[in-house]
Amino acid sequence: xxxxxxxRLRDTEEILGTDAATRALSVTVxxxxxxxxxxxxxxxxxxxxxxxxxxxxRMQAIQRMGIQPGERVLEVGVGTGINLSxxxxxxxxxxxxxxxxxxxxxxxxxxxxxxxNVRLLEMDAADLKFADGTFDIVYAPxxxxxxxxxxxxxxxxxxxxxxxxxxxxxxxxxxxxALLARIERAICPFTIHIGFKSDLDLPAFLTQTDLKPVSIxxxxxxxxxxxxxxxxx
Ligand SMILES: C[S@@+](CC[C@H](N)C(=O)[O-])C[C@H]1O[C@@H](n2cnc3c(N)ncnc32)[C@H](O)[C@@H]1O
Numbered sequence: 399x400x401x402x403x404x405x406r407l408r409d410t411e412e413i414l415g416t417d418a419a420t421r422a423l424s425v426t427v428x429x430x431x432x433x434x435x436x437x438x439x440x441x442x443x444x445x446x447x448x449x450x451x452x453x454x455x456r457m458q459a460i461q462r463m464g465i466q467p468g469e470r471v472l473e474v475g476v477g478t479g480i481n482l483s484x485x486x487x488x489x490x491x492x493x494x495x496x497x498x499x500x501x502x503x504x505x506x507x508x509x510x511x512x513x514x515n516v517r518l519l520e521m522d523a524a525d526l527k528f529a530d531g532t533f534d535i536v537y538a539p540x541x542x543x544x545x546x547x548x549x550x551x552x553x554x555x556x557x558x559x560x561x562x563x564x565x566x567x568x569x570x571x572x573x574x575x576a577l578l579a580r581i582e583r584a585i586c587p588f589t590i591h592i593g594f595k596s597d598l599d600l601p602a603f604l605t606q607t608d609l610k611p612v613s614i615x616x617x618x619x620x621x622x623x624x625x626x627x628x629x630x631x
Contacts, residue, residue, distance in 0.1 A: 418599075418601050418602040418605040418606070419602075419605050419606060420606075421599070421602050422599075422602075423548055423549070423598055423599045423602050423603055423606075424543075424586060424595040424597050424598050424599070425583050425586055425587070425597060426586045426587050426590050426595050426597070427546070428546050428590055428595075429546055430496065430522065430524075430546055432590075433544060433545065433546065433593075434496055434497050436590075436591065436592070436593050437477070437495075437497035437499065437500050437544075437593060438497050438498065438499040438500070439499075440592070440593060441478065441497065441499035441500045441502070441503055442499075442503075444477060444478050444480075444500065444503070445478055445480060445503075448480075448540070448593075449480060451618070451619075452540060452618060452623070453480075454617060454618050454619065455539075455540075455568050455617035455618045455623050455625060456480070456481055456484065456539055456568070457484070458615070458617050458625055459537065459539060459566055459568045459617075459625055460481070460484045460485070462566065462613075462615075462625060462627055463535050463537065463564060463566060464564075465485065465486055465489055465535065466534075467486065467488050467489070468488060468489060468490075469489050469534040469535055470489070470490050470492075470532065470533045470534050470535070471485055471489055471490070471491045471492070471533065471534070471535045471536075471537065472491075472492050472493075472494070472526075472528070472532070472533040472535070472536045472537065472555075472558060472559075473491065473492070473493045473494070473537050473538075473539070474494055474523045474526075474536065474537065474538040474541055474551065474555060475494070475495055475523060475538055475539070475540070475541030475544065475545075476493030476494060476495045476500075476501075476504055476518065477495055477497070477500045477503075477504065478500055478503035478504050478507065479493060479503065479504030479505075479507040479508060479516075479518070480507075481539060482504065482507060482508060482511070482513055482516050483507075483511050483513065485515070485516075487513075487514075487515050488515070489515060490515055490517075491513075491515055491516045491517075492516075492517050492518075492519065492533070493516060493517070493518045493519070494518075494519045494520070494521040494523065494526070495518075495520065495521070496520060496521065496522050496523070498520065501518055501520060504518050505518060523538070523541065523545055523551045523554065523555075524545065524546075524547050524550045524551050524554060525554070526554045526555075526557070526558050528558045529558070530557055530558065531558070531559065531560040531561065531563075532558050532560070533558055533559055533560065533563060534559075534560055534563045534564070535559070535563060535564045535566065536555045536556075536558060536559040536563070536564070536565050536566070537564075537565075537566040537567075537568075538551070538552075538555060538566070538567050538568070538569070539568040540568060540569060540570075540594070541569070542567055542569045542598065542603070543569050543570055543571070543594045543595045543596075543598045544593060544594050544595070548598065548603055548607075549603070549606045549607050552565075552567070552603070552607040552609060553607060555567075556607070556609070556628075556630060559630045560630065561630055561631065562629065562630060563629070563630050564627060564628065564629060564630075565609065565627075565628040565629075565630060566625070566626065566627055566628070567609075567624075567625075567626040567628075568617070568623065568624070568625050568626075569598070569623065569624060569626070570594065570596065570598070570622060570623045570624070571598050571599070571600035571603070571624055572596070572597045572598060572599055572600065573622065579597070582596040582597040583596075583597040600624065609626070609628050610628060611626045611627060611628050612627050612628060612629055613625075613626075613627045614626050614627075615627075
């Protein structure tokens with residue numbers, strides 16, 4: 399076991415550095431244009447490919463939010479709007495995304511299901527056009543490992559959440575197990591072409607964002623996704 403741990407440390411040091419406050423979160427770097435193109439392409443098949451398998455985590459996140467009547471919810475990276483009918487109808491929900499094709503699907507869904515409590519806006523998650531403290535709940539389902547700059551996005555989410563509100567992140571992060579972590583790093587340059595980085599570093603992410611989770615739960619099957627709940631100070 400100690401040998402295993404040493405190998406893991408050496409591998410991480412060589413690739414990303416030792417200091418969680420400064421090391422890169424992933425071996426793969428992407429730009430907004432690239433991500434937008436990927437999601438514009440996958441929009442037509444998204445609900446089939448990323449729908450059912452990732453749904454238990456979405457359901458658990460909604461439960462964990464404990465949404466009260468009238469609370470204002472922001473969903474960052476709303477995509478095709480797969481979560482939108484899960485929110486109570488008496489809560490105003492804002493969904494933002496920067497992929498026109500994904501948003502078009504979301505608009506169809508909102509119209510089809512008559513979700514009058516939902517508004518959809520085209521916006522970059524790293525530059526939210528809302529005043530500080532606008533929302534009671536700010537939620538990013540399966541988005542943080544997609545965006546080029548996860549730290550800026552998390553800081554923006556925190557900024558637009560009111561004091562005492564909830565910031566919720568549902569995402570896959572790199573495994574703490576050495577072998578799995580190596581595989582996740584090795585495949586990351588490929589997984590980015592289907593829309594996510596497989597090797598995002600959770601300890602470094604939390605250190606660099608200053609987020610202090612009140613809980614981190616493992617969700618989905620296999621349980622390799624994390625549901626992170628934070629309360630804003
Ligand atoms: C994996 S999908 C998640 C969709 C949905 N939240 C879900 O639960 O399945 C990621 C979404 O984030 C969006 N996205 C990626 N980077 C973004 C950014 N910088 N700003 C806004 N949306 C972004 C993509 O267009 C895509 O719709």
